[in-house]
């Protein structure tokens with residue numbers, strides 16, 4: 473079971489790599505106001521959601537302590553990210569402020585995950 477949990481943490485990290493990586497590839501374009509939400513960002517955000525929910529199940533089935541407040545906040549932030557990326561996925565240019573907001577929320581979730589122990 474531990475191996476399965478670690479496997480899903482690995483997939484969870486691949487999800488964040490796609491979401492944040494997609495954002496980082498658009499940084500230069502964001503400065504010029506021509507950034508767009510690339511497909512990898514949507515797929516990464518969906519991967520985070522699915523693997524996160526599987527992890528909740530795995531961790532709870534092993535009777536390990538789970539910080540539900542932390543998970544709830546990560547989930548709420550991710551839902552905002554997912555909604556924005558999904559709604560704007562076909563737009564060729566996304567407003568600079570909105571694009572930066574998605575990147576900022578993504579990074580906030582990374583630091584919530586690693587600093588809140």
Ligand code: HEM
Pocket residue numbers: 481484488520521523524525527528531537538539543546547550578581582585586
């Ligand atoms: C962009 C959003 C997210 C980021 C950046 C993120 C990041 C991380 C990272 C870095 C870890 C490994 C470090 C740790 O154990 O805390 C982790 C673990 C975990 N994440 Fe996420 N996560 C996100 C969204 C979610 C969501 C939406 C859920 C639940 C629905 C979730 C549930 C979990 C669970 C259950 C673990 C296992 C570790 C534990 O807390 O016991 N994550 N996440």
